Amino acid sequence: DQQVKQNSPSLSVQEGRISILNCDYTNSMFDYFLWYKKYPAEGPTFLISISSIKDKNEDGRFTVFLNKSAKHLSLHIVPSQPGDSAVYFCAATPLGQGGSEKLVFGKGTKLTVNP
């Protein structure tokens, strides 16, 4: 029962171009969506998030778009840099009281940015 799906296991882009990572979800109870980035042999690190009341959130080179009707979100990285090469996890959670949010993760998309 995959509530959060990242259908592309890998993506390869050229340095300087746009990277678009996609994520679909099935649970209508999700209120908050996040992207995490993970380098090999490290834990995931929080990248950017978006509330279900918004459709876009931007932080520097990273922008997350949310389409609630389609239950779809995407992460745009512009311009892509070699240091962005990592596995990107999409995650979602219904809002709870502190400590009770259960993050549901996708399987991740491995992004490779070629110099």
Added chain:
Amino acid sequence: DTAVSQTPKYLVTQMGNDKSIKCEQNLGHDTMYWYKQDSKKFLKIMFSYNNKELIINETVPNRFSPKSPDKAHLNLHINSLELGDSAVYFCASSRPTGGPGELFFGEGSRLTVL
């Protein structure tokens, strides 16, 4: 200084053994978690503690017992290890003033059960 640290990073053991993974955070956070990343790469929550109190206990076999001696530590003890317990276990913490779901993860502890 490492914010969320786990020990050991690698653990190889035989079926039936009992093992523990320790986690410590020096961020002053109130909430700590254990997540499991299985062979299919899914990261799934196992437990969360808030100020030493169990908040989330997912459908995890009772062979897994978390223990939080204080809010900076959350250890995971596993009894009677099985092959299917092989996974990477991630500890994480969060602060009450952070956004929902914004966790700080440790580097992970790779457990291999032979």
